[in-house]
Amino acid sequence: MTRGQRIKGNVPVEATSFVGRRHELTYARGLLSETRLLSLIGAGGVGKTRVALRLASELGRAFGDGVWYVKLAGLHQPALLPHTVANALGLRDGAADWTLETLAPHLEGKTMLLVLDNCEHIVDACAELAQGLLAASPELRILATSRERLRVPGEFAVPIPPLSTPSTTDAESATGDLMHYEAIQLFVDRASARCPGIEIDGRNRNEVAQICRRLDGIPLAIELAADRVKTLSLHQIREKLASRLDLLTNGPRGVPPRQQTLRASLDWSYELCSEAEKDLWARLSVFAGEFELDAVEGVCQDDQMASADIVDVVEGLLDKSIVVREERDSRIRFRMLETIREYGHDRLVEAQQDAQMRRRHRDWYESLATHMAEHWIGSEQVDWLRRFRDEHANLRGALAYTLADQVDAEPALRIAAALAWYWHARGALSEGRHWLTQALAQTDKSSQARIDGLRVNAFLAILQGDADAADRSLSEALATPEVENWPQLMASLDMTSGLQALLVHRLDEASKYFAAALPTFRESGGVEGEIFTSMLDGMALAFRGDRDAAKDRFAKVLANSDQTGDLWFKSYTLLFLGVVHWMEGHLDTATDLARQALRGKVLFDDHTGLVLCLEALAFFASSSGDWKRTAIILGAADTIWGKTGTTVDNFADFKSLHDECEAQLAPKLPKAALATMRQQGSELPASQAIAYALGEHNEPGAEATGSSTMGFEPLTRREWQVAENVAEGRSNRQIANKLVISPRTVDGHIEHILSKLGFSTRTQIASWVAERQNHPGPRQEQ
Numbered sequence: 001m002t003r004g005q006r007i008k009g010n011v012p013v014e015a016t017s018f019v020g021r022r023h024e025l026t027y028a029r030g031l032l033s034e035t036r037l038l039s040l041i042g043a044g045g046v047g048k049t050r051v052a053l054r055l056a057s058e059l060g061r062a063f064g065d066g067v068w069y070v071k072l073a074g075l076h077q078p079a080l081l082p083h084t085v086a087n088a089l090g091l092r093d094g095a096a097d098w099t100l101e102t103l104a105p106h107l108e109g110k111t112m113l114l115v116l117d118n119c120e121h122i123v124d125a126c127a128e129l130a131q132g133l134l135a136a137s138p139e140l141r142i143l144a145t146s147r148e149r150l151r152v153p154g155e156f157a158v159p160i161p162p163l164s165t166p167s168t169t170d171a172e173s174a175t176g177d178l179m180h181y182e183a184i185q186l187f188v189d190r191a192s193a194r195c196p197g198i199e200i201d202g203r204n205r206n207e208v209a210q211i212c213r214r215l216d217g218i219p220l221a222i223e224l225a226a227d228r229v230k231t232l233s234l235h236q237i238r239e240k241l242a243s244r245l246d247l248l249t250n251g252p253r254g255v256p257p258r259q260q261t262l263r264a265s266l267d268w269s270y271e272l273c274s275e276a277e278k279d280l281w282a283r284l285s286v287f288a289g290e291f292e293l294d295a296v297e298g299v300c301q302d303d304q305m306a307s308a309d310i311v312d313v314v315e316g317l318l319d320k321s322i323v324v325r326e327e328r329d330s331r332i333r334f335r336m337l338e339t340i341r342e343y344g345h346d347r348l349v350e351a352q353q354d355a356q357m358r359r360r361h362r363d364w365y366e367s368l369a370t371h372m373a374e375h376w377i378g379s380e381q382v383d384w385l386r387r388f389r390d391e392h393a394n395l396r397g398a399l400a401y402t403l404a405d406q407v408d409a410e411p412a413l414r415i416a417a418a419l420a421w422y423w424h425a426r427g428a429l430s431e432g433r434h435w436l437t438q439a440l441a442q443t444d445k446s447s448q449a450r451i452d453g454l455r456v457n458a459f460l461a462i463l464q465g466d467a468d469a470a471d472r473s474l475s476e477a478l479a480t481p482e483v484e485n486w487p488q489l490m491a492s493l494d495m496t497s498g499l500q501a502l503l504v505h506r507l508d509e510a511s512k513y514f515a516a517a518l519p520t521f522r523e524s525g526g527v528e529g530e531i532f533t534s535m536l537d538g539m540a541l542a543f544r545g546d547r548d549a550a551k552d553r554f555a556k557v558l559a560n561s562d563q564t565g566d567l568w569f570k571s572y573t574l575l576f577l578g579v580v581h582w583m584e585g586h587l588d589t590a591t592d593l594a595r596q597a598l599r600g601k602v603l604f605d606d607h608t609g610l611v612l613c614l615e616a617l618a619f620f621a622s623s624s625g626d627w628k629r630t631a632i633i634l635g636a637a638d639t640i641w642g643k644t645g646t647t648v649d650n651f652a653d654f655k656s657l658h659d660e661c662e663a664q665l666a667p668k669l670p671k672a673a674l675a676t677m678r679q680q681g682s683e684l685p686a687s688q689a690i691a692y693a694l695g696e697h698n699e700p701g702a703e704a705t706g707s708s709t710m711g712f713e714p715l716t717r718r719e720w721q722v723a724e725n726v727a728e729g730r731s732n733r734q735i736a737n738k739l740v741i742s743p744r745t746v747d748g749h750i751e752h753i754l755s756k757l758g759f760s761t762r763t764q765i766a767s768w769v770a771e772r773q774n775h776p777g778p779r780q781e782q
Contacts, residue, residue: 009066010088011056011115018054019189020163020182021047023733028055028158032113032141035156036134039119039144042160043321043337044265045220048145049117051160056115056143063141065110073118078125085114085129100129104136111139119146120272120320127152147269148319161743162217162337164732166209167751178205183212183222190226198229207234214238216337217744221262266343273320279305280313281322282351285344286361289393290326290335298364299357326745329386329716358401365391365398366411366418373418377528379565382603388422389605395419399435409442413453420456421568427607429460429645433469436460446482451489455496462500463608465650470500488529491520495533502536505652507544511537531560531569535576542580543653550580571600575613579657582620591620595694602690610690611640615654617693622661627668628677629692630661635681636689685757685764715753722749726762727769 028051032038040048056067070088075081082098091098091106107114114133119126127150130142134154144150149157163182178184187208191198211234215221228237270278283300284291296314301307314334317323323334336344348354368391372384388395395415402412416435423432436457443450458473474497477483483490498513514537521529538553554577561570578593594616601609618633641647648655665674681689715723718739725735732750736743750762759765 009056009060009063009068010090011053011060011067011069014050014053014057016193017189018050019186021051021054023731023737024051024158024160025055025058027737029059031156031158032059032143035154036140037130037142037144037150037152037155039146039149039155039157040160041146041149041157041321043162043218043340044147044269045218045262046160046162046321047219048160050219052115052117052143052145056113059113063111063113065112067113067115069115069117071117072122072126075122078122081122081125081129085116100132104133107133107137107140109139110137112137113141113143116142116144119144119150120148121268123148123150126150147272147321159742161736163212163219163222164743164747165212165217167747178209181209181212183215183217184208186219187212187222187226190223191229194227195229204234207238211238214338216339218262218337218339220265221339224262262339263343266340269320269322269340270343270347273322274313274316276305276309276313277316277320277322278347280310281317281340281344282347282353283344283357284317284323284336285341285348286354286357286397287336287341287394288397290333290390291394292331292333295364295368295391295394296334298367299360324742324744326742326748327718328390328748331387331390333390361394362398362401362411365394366415369395369415369418373420376421376568377531377564377566379567381566381568385422385425385604388419389426399439403435403438403442406442409439410447410449412439413443413449417449417453417456420459423460424463424608425604425606427644429464433457433460433464446480448482448486448489451477451480451483451486452492455489455493459496459499462496462503463650464646465503467500467504474500487520488524488526491517491524491526491529491533495529495536498533498540499536502540503651505543505656507540510540511544514540527560527564531557531564531566534560535569535573538573539576539653542576542583547580547584551577554580567600568604568606571597571604571606572609572612573597574600575609575616579616579619582616582623587620587623591617591695594620598690598694607640607644608646610686611637611644611648612651612654614640614689614693615648615658619657619661622664627665630665631669631674631677632681632684633689633693634661634665635678636684636693637681638678639682639684640686640689685759685768687757715756719749719753719756722746723753723765723769726750726753727766729766 028038028040032055040052042048053069056069060067068089070085072081072084075084082100082103086098086103086106089106091103116126116130123146126144126146130144130150131152134140134142134152149155163186165183166178166181179188188198211225212222215225225237232240270281273281280296280300283305284296286299287295293311293314297307297310301310305313314323318325318334322340323336326333326335345354348357369388372388376384399412399415402415403409412435416432416439419432423429436453440450440453440457443453454473454477458470458477461467461470461473474493477493483493494513494517498510498517501507501510501513514533517533518530518537520526521533534553534557538550538557541547541553542550554573557573558570558577561567561573574593575597578590578597580590581593582590594613598610598613598617601613614633614637618630618637621627621629621633637648648658669677684692721739722735725738730738732743732746735746739746750765753759753765757765757768759768
């Protein structure tokens, strides 16, 4: 073929239907009109080649000299890259020794799109070639696919994420169309081709959704799974995905070997990594879900991998699409797709490092949990609880490994006991008891860890009203002779015994326990024990009728909290002080204090604290004769109690006040109207219930607008941006493109928004945003 002959292109015809990717195509198409080098970046098997081919086909008419596809997967000698490009272009100059210098003149003056597919294994050569050809041919455009960027000046990179998958909520819903999720579309399309007639219905929708979720929305994995429908049921496919790398084999003939199996695709990515990156990839597989850089440094560093080098290696894995970066609450977190994590774990096992790395993982999270427990009193309490919310999967992993190891269960005892306030705030009382009960069953020596585990197990049982279990744990702990060797621990047991007495209205007994514990805490510098015990003693005094003494006790607690930066106990103390003022008839003061407490509990997302504040504000509304507000707040409290892991019945004095409030309310409203108002309150999203209880709206249907009296915003800044885009009708992909984040990050933000606001649909988010925009108020990043 002679130079100057018009070339139309060689883009391969697509053998199967193209599914989804509308937003990525739109975004990339727009960028190609502005940049001359566009790279599609993503993990192996995510569909970069299919997107590139579809984009090339759509743009064919825009390039008068053709669209040319250069397949590089089988090229392993970088020096032959110019030869490969020349062959793809149809240049047949047998005398030419194809180099950048000899190839470039053939592209001068050409209006052409060159598609370089699979650049990652010869990325330096591709970068050099692209830079040289672009300099030589001003009308040339290059579209590259790679697992990492070429790092050429002027390059634009478009992340190609996995296909959208349904959330757990959507998958489990009996209604709603799952076919708008791209992963579902692809699975059904490929499964129908393999086994005509397959459909999603009420019997199998959850199976298909779980298959797509377990495969992380990776197209290669989904196609390989769909290929099994002729021999396996959907249920069998889902069950066998526990070992997905072994199941997903035998891809179609004619595709490169690296796309024949999921494992081969990951092998390809693995071989492109440096030795340090390979090592860290394997080590990162011990993390469950997300993780932060300090955890990576703490778990993965050793003589072969210094802490100072880890940042660079993590960046390398980010560049190669092995690790994904996300931002939450102004913190950077990382994660791996589950298929990538599983592959890394296989490499870890092969290297015989699995047990060692799991011990390090366990030890680091034990250190994190115990550090939080030892430094609970201070200004970082909110950050601690948010961190542990995000680390929940890793904490479970550390606990499960320790107990499965059956060598030494004490680390599990220390972790589970250190998380006492986390179990409490999250309403995860049963889970905390589950781990403690298992760990206690595997230890029998009289250690400080065992006694503290018994104490926390009793504490959680008390909150759930399980008096028998609490008695057994406390009795065993107090009967241990060695307990006398640890005065603070003995004082903590007295405090816990006092709490048990307090919550069943044995007030004199409770005060005796508190009186026994307080001197030890004060003498030994146990600030947390002193604040907590003093607060509980104030409650006992209040419910015994000694209100002046109770207010004096609460005032000292508040002063101590202010001095130490504590907000957890302060917010509870403000609530109980408000109850005392209400008992004395100071309704305005009581309401103000309870609302201050409620704002504090919002920061912690402390379900028990939130619902106790709502109960109190319902009592106060009843005293003012506002029966509608009383009914609505009680209805909202009914719903939130269900998230606490306990009930109002387990708080004897609050239960008495609750019953009195119910009794006063019943005759004041018609039965049907009362039921309607209670139902109305119970259906309020949490944020609306809180705003209503704070007095920021006269009607519960209106949403919080952030008045000057309200110091919190339920959504973070980024979540608010996502919510605004949802309200404007954008899809997750469009939102990702606009905010320059991954679609999976958008998925996570929307799940958090739905959870925080108590919604179940995007329409509710849109209505909520519209209401906020009509009543603007301050928005605080949390």
